[in-house]
Amino acid sequence: MTPDPVPLCDILAQYRTLKGEIDAAVLRVLGSGQAILGPEVAAFEKEAAVYCGAAYGIGCGSGTDALVLALRALGVGPGDEVIVPPFTFFATASSVSRVGARPVFADIDPVTFNIDPAQIEAKITSRTRAVMPVHLFGQCCDMAPIQRIAESQGIYVIEDAAQSFGAEYEGTRCGTLGAISCFSFYPTKNLSTLGDAGLVTTDNPDWAKKLQALRVHGSEVKYYHKYLGYNMRLDAIHAAILRVKLPHVSGWLNKREQAAARYDEFIERQHLSGFIRRPVTRPDRRHVFNQYVIQVPPAHRDLLVQHLKANGVGVEVYYPLALHQQECFRDLDYRAGDFPASEEATRTVLALPMFPEITAAQQDRVVSVCAGYLRQRLRSAA
Secondary structure: OOOOOEOOOOHHHHHHHHHHHHHHHHHHHHHHOOOEOOHHHHHHHHHHHHHHOOOEEEEEOOHHHHHHHHHHHOOOOOOOEEEEOOOOOOHHHHHHHHOOOEEEEOOEOOOOOOEOHHHHHHHOOOOEEEEOOEOHHHOOOOHHHHHHHHHHHOOEEEEEOOOOOOOEEOOEEOOOOOOEEEEEOOOOOOOOOOOOOEEEEEOOHHHHHHHHHHOEOOEEEOOEEOOOOOEOOOEHHHHHHHHHHHHHHHHHHHHHHHHHHHHHHHHHHOOOOOOOEOOOOOOOEEOOOOOEEEEOOHHHHHHHHHHHHHOOEOOEOOOOOOHHHOHHHHHHOOOOOOOHHHHHHHHHEEEEOOOOOOOHHHHHHHHHHHHHHHHHHHHHHO
16 A cells, blocks of 8 residues: 655644634634724734734734835835845845845854854945844744844844744744744744735834834825835734634644654664754754754755655755845855855755644654665665
8 A cells, every 4th residue: 555645734734623713713704894904913913912922913914025014114225235044935035125125145054054143243234224034944043142243233133933933042932032023824834824924023113003004005094105015914814814723823833843853763763863964953942843854965865855755755945046046136246155054055955744733653654765765775876
């Protein structure tokens, strides 16, 4: 018998568990006639802000929208520079370009994949307005030195926490570790809806008011436009779904951590630690494993990806090309070799299946398929 496939992320698992509550929430919105913003969105914003420990939450259409709104609220625009890592999702840098500013790249810590604080200060110029650390894969950046640098240089810290809802740094949840923080609720995220949605958090009432206006075409009063804003509103249906899921997030994060520990155990049991480099969690952080990202030697990465897929195991490469190497950023005049840690990561990383409902049997099979690949390669080389 062919084993059942193991998906990279089982999006429907949470829906099956919470079907009655989610269906009722969606029907509640449909019956209300309030499709965009409204009481569901306001309630979710408050509940999510409380979870993060922030004073204000502003819902928006996506995690990308959240980044653009954050930059605009802080007045970042043409002629400005924002420091970002080159190893991250495209939206981190593209949002900077979309507001007319220039993304300036600083390399990553090769162990955590997060921006290396030691690389930031040398990138600061008179045009630098902000640094945007990305809490990649579910683990917070080393925020204390980043905050010190930002404070000493008079620049803003914008958290890109799209992959790390619920992650912690020195006991504090992300969402309050910067001037403004940005989240995504894309279907694969730790807290997710069945579509695109995002959130911005801040403790500053003036920025919160500006963010609320920017997401509705810059309007504080309907049809009176204070800013040149956007259509970046949060739909009520997504807010209602997120409200159902939010009380379950802590339990799901615990399950993700348990699943990561099982992967570690299975990799050791299969004697793969010399071939697979497992994720590293720093002792002062809570890693919530939006992804479980391993590294293997570059000569094997793409072959292992093919082998996993051929055996029905979901796998993804986050990310196959660093941002400074993307065609659309060629005008920034970076070259191959400028950011060696990021470039090495693009050649070695792959993400194994990870979701709260993943079973030990599924994980055992994933690691066994990896072990089978290595045995096959060793036999071929003999």
